[in-house]
Amino acid sequence: MKTTIVRQGDVLLRQIAPPPPDALETPPADPRGLVLAEGETSGHHHAIFGNGAKLMHYRQTGQRVVVVADSGAEMRVVGGGSGGVDRHTPISLSPGHYEVIIQQAYHAGMARRVED
Amino acid sequence: MKKPYGPDNRYVLTEEHRAQLPEWRDKWIAIALRTEPQTEDDRKKVRTAMRGMYRAAKLTPPKHEVFASSPISAAIAAGVASGVWWCRDNPKEAEKLFGPVDESRLMSALRVACALAVRAGMGERVSVPAATNAATYAATYAATNAATRDATYAATRAATDAATRDATDAATRDATNDPLATFFLRCVGMSYRMRNGGNQWAGWCSYLSFFARVAKLGLPQFRAWRHYESAAIHGGPRYVHKRFWIVSDFPQTIGRDEQNRPHCLTGPQLSWRDGWKTYYVHGVRVPAWVVENPERITVASIEAEQNAEIRRVMVERYGIQRYVRDAQFDVLDTDKDPLGQPRRLLRRGDVVVVELTNSTVDADGTRRVYHVPCEPELRPMPRMPGGEWGAPQTLTALNAVASTYSMRGEDYRLAVET
Numbered sequence: 049m050k051t052t053i054v055r056q057g058d059v060l061l062r063q064i065a066p067p068p069p070d071a072l073e074t075p076p077a078d079p080r081g082l083v084l085a086e087g088e089t090s091g092h093h094h095a096i097f098g099n100g101a102k103l104m105h106y107r108q109t110g111q112r113v114v115v116v117a118d119s120g121a122e123m124r125v126v127g128g129g130s131g132g133v134d135r136h137t138p139i140s141l142s143p144g145h146y147e148v149i150i151q152q153a154y155h156a157g158m159a160r161r162v163e164d
Numbered sequence: 165m166k167k168p169y170g171p172d173n174r175y176v177l178t179e180e181h182r183a184q185l186p187e188w189r190d191k192w193i194a195i196a197l198r199t200e201p202q203t204e205d206d207r208k209k210v211r212t213a214m215r216g217m218y219r220a221a222k223l224t225p226p227k228h229e230v231f232a233s234s235p236i237s238a239a240i241a242a243g244v245a246s247g248v249w250w251c252r253d254n255p256k257e258a259e260k261l262f263g264p265v266d267e268s269r270l271m272s273a274l275r276v277a278c279a280l281a282v283r284a285g286m287g288e289r290v291s292v293p294a295a296t297n298a299a300t301y302a303a304t305y306a307a308t309n310a311a312t313r314d315a316t317y318a319a320t321r322a323a324t325d326a327a328t329r330d331a332t333d334a335a336t337r338d339a340t341n342d343p344l345a346t347f348f349l350r351c352v353g354m355s356y357r358m359r360n361g362g363n364q365w366a367g368w369c370s371y372l373s374f375f376a377r378v379a380k381l382g383l384p385q386f387r388a389w390r391h392y393e394s395a396a397i398h399g400g401p402r403y404v405h406k407r408f409w410i411v412s413d414f415p416q417t418i419g420r421d422e423q424n425r426p427h428c429l430t431g432p433q434l435s436w437r438d439g440w441k442t443y444y445v446h447g448v449r450v451p452a453w454v455v456e457n458p459e460r461i462t463v464a465s466i467e468a469e470q471n472a473e474i475r476r477v478m479v480e481r482y483g484i485q486r487y488v489r490d491a492q493f494d495v496l497d498t499d500k501d502p503l504g505q506p507r508r509l510l511r512r513g514d515v516v517v518v519e520l521t522n523s524t525v526d527a528d529g530t531r532r533v534y535h536v537p538c539e540p541e542l543r544p545m546p547r548m549p550g551g552e553w554g555a556p557q558t559l560t561a562l563n564a565v566a567s568t569y570s571m572r573g574e575d576y577r578l579a580v581e582t
Contacts, residue, residue, distance in 0.1 A: 156446035
């Protein structure tokens with residue numbers, strides 16, 4: 049399987065083989081939609097838009113997985129525009145499973161989320 | 165009649181008791197993290213508990229019952245007091261070692277020793293067998309002692325121990341011409357032998373008390389142990405001697421980070437009401453000024469700091485962007501990202517950062533340049549908290565960026581980037 053990796057700012061999606069169905073569970077719904085990450089400083093957030101798209105996580109580790117249905121989906125930045133200029137353009141996602149990886153920085157001997 | 169628990173009737177953790185583990189753990193975590201001062205009721209209970217422990221050990225409770233404002237003051241007072249009492253109880257040996265020792269000389273040496281110990285401590289570094297049995301042990305131990313320790317140990321006990329050790333060690337090294345005062349200072353250095361952690365040893369108490377209070381094993385030993393438990397609930401670290409006991413109050417502030425490491429960026433991480441305090445940033449003990457006066461941090465002061473951990477904290481306080489700008493970093497590697505924007509891998513000492521340029525243009529027509537601190541060997545970062553770090557990589561800009569996304573450079577092939 050060809051691994052597709054896409055990146056939108058500090059959010060990276062890496063296509064993976066479909067995990068066993070019982071390995072994933074659905075977290076409580078976020079009224080804003082399928083939010084992957086929130087900007088620490090500018091109020092924007094990265095979210096998934098698409099019919100049938102789901103944001104799930106592994107029961108064991110909590111690591112998040114985006115499930116994109118046959119009709120595809122888009123990763124977009126919502127809010128926090130700077131002077132009318134979008135921080136990042138949308139990215140189209142083909143059907144499949146993608147693990148969500150957020151950029152981290154090294155601080156005090158540990159990995160911490162990059163402030164975006 | 166219910167058969168008493170013992171070697172031939174072992175307790176097995178029940179589901180009902182298991183369900184109470186989190187509440188029990190949290191109760192003792194709160195005890196370990198208490199910052200409200202001791203009340204008169206606390207002191208009354210501590211007196212009862214201390215007397216009960218002496219009696220349980222078949223010792224006569226001492227007349228001298230002392231409450232101190234901090235464990236460090238308690239350590240100094242206990243060390244000096246133990247020396248004074250040794251001289252009083254062993255006058256002939258004291259005279260052989262120190263010459264004539266009367267009360268006046270004892271008190272004079274005591275004052276010198278206390279003053280030196282406090283001064284030393286106020287230095288820069290211290291601002292003052294069957295499977296069921298095993299399973300039950302494992303389940304309760306992890307849920308009580310281990311959990312309480314994890315949540316509180318570093319920020320309370322370890323930090324206090326370090327501050328007390330520094331203060332008492334410094335006192336031992338301090339010089340005085342009076343051999344009697346020197347002896348007292350040595351006693352301060354050995355005061356840890358009289359020490360018990362009180363509420364700071366809550367982990368162990370949470371484990372033992374679970375069997376007394378929740379499992380209700382009814383063992384005869386609990387009648388004596390309840391005093392130990394009460395002293396841990398109502399008092400901080402204590403110093404116990406046949407002639408006296410000294411129990412410390414609780415701290416005024418306790419700072420922790422999300423990993424329960426001692427941490428506070430706005431003041432002392434631990435402080436007590438008598439002025440002793442200690443400073444930590446994400447588990448690193450730092451001089452007070454690094455926290456209280458960050459404006460004093462300069463490139464020169466960063467470079468002059470010998471301790472690598474403190475130096476790293478100073479860089480973070482100074483600001484990584486500003487540090488990269490003000491200091492002359494070595495450029496280890498340069499390349500361009502897939503969108504043609506320049507990337508540089510920079511290093512100065514043990515600080516490694518990757519300099520990146522936004523692919524999108526800001527409203528003013530410029531592109532933002534930002535710096536992301538990397539693990540010095542570019543080990544891919546763990547994907548989840550507590551996860552494993554990857555293996556070291558060659559120091560290139562590509563590997564640096566990949567490491568910040570928990571990947572190796574050879575796997576970091578972006579199809580789309582915005």
